[in-house]
Amino acid sequence: MILRRPGHAWPTVIGANRDEKLRRAWDPPAAWWPDRPDVVGGRDREAGGTWMAVNDAGVVAAVLNRPGSLGPAPGKRSRGELPLIALEQGTASAAAATIAALPAAEWRAFNMVVADREVAYFIRGTGAGRPEALPLPEGVSMVTALDPNDLSSPRTARHLPRFRAATPPDPDRGDWASWEALLADHVFGDTAGPAEVLCIPPTSDGFGTVCSSLVGLRRDGGRVWRFAPAAPCRVAFAPLPLGG
Numbered sequence: 001m002i003l004r005r006p007g008h009a010w011p012t013v014i015g016a017n018r019d020e021k022l023r024r025a026w027d028p029p030a031a032w033w034p035d036r037p038d039v040v041g042g043r044d045r046e047a048g049g050t051w052m053a054v055n056d057a058g059v060v061a062a063v064l065n066r067p068g069s070l071g072p073a074p075g076k077r078s079r080g081e082l083p084l085i086a087l088e089q090g091t092a093s094a095a096a097a098t099i100a101a102l103p104a105a106e107w108r109a110f111n112m113v114v115a116d117r118e119v120a121y122f123i124r125g126t127g128a129g130r131p132e133a134l135p136l137p138e139g140v141s142m143v144t145a146l147d148p149n150d151l152s153s154p155r156t157a158r159h160l161p162r163f164r165a166a167t168p169p170d171p172d173r174g175d176w177a178s179w180e181a182l183l184a185d186h187v188f189g190d191t192a193g194p195a196e197v198l199c200i201p202p203t204s205d206g207f208g209t210v211c212s213s214l215v216g217l218r219r220d221g222g223r224v225w226r227f228a229p230a231a232p233c234r235v236a237f238a239p240l241p242l243g244g
Contacts, residue, residue, distance in 0.1 A: 049080020
């Protein structure tokens with residue numbers, strides 16, 4: 001989930017649940033990469049990359065799977081490299097251009113979001129050709145394994161209207177209650193079942209929501225990251241030290 005509101009003190013706000021195989025080991029966001037002290041992100045212990053990170057310039061990069069592409073594949077590079085490649089740049093526009101110039105066939109299919117205080121992009125990698133970078137509009141956009149705001153996703157169909165109607169986070173007051181509650185939603189109805197919730201309970205094959213993040217970028221350079229170190233329907237969010 002990303003909220004773009006140009007002219008606001010906090011023009012970019014991002015909320016993201018990480019859904020993954022529960023057995024896959026990981027570390028919470030920190031400066032894990034000695035050659036990249038400017039980057040703070042969660043670390044995947046298996047491949048060494050990240051699913052979401054931010055650099056000192058205030059660029060955020062996150063990567064997701066596309067349908068049917070969960071997990072590694074022989075001969076393919078880890079998608080956890082992609083946010084680190086993006087965060088070599090000092091702006092979201094430069095980061096999006098960098099990813100869009102890569103040979104997409106080197107990775108399994110992916111979606112990415114890169115954003116800073118000025119702009120945000122959705123990047124689609126289909127496993128062939130070059131990834132495609134598309135600007136995200138003002139207001140709330142929701143990205144899952146599908147394209148942004150695709151209502152064929154039961155999760156998007158249920159929650160995009162809820163996020164758009166919710167009171168936006170107010171980082172200056174430390175008020176993230178509306179988005180924290182939505183990211184913790186784990187109660188499903190009869191329409192689509194578990195496919196419509198944001199906080200996925202463990203499935204029979206060991207998949208589920210493993211952690212959650214709320215990131216805000218302030219126009220004057222400040223940054224805030226609130227992190228839930230397990231499914232947000234089970235644990236509370238707490239701030240991470242980012243120096244801003």
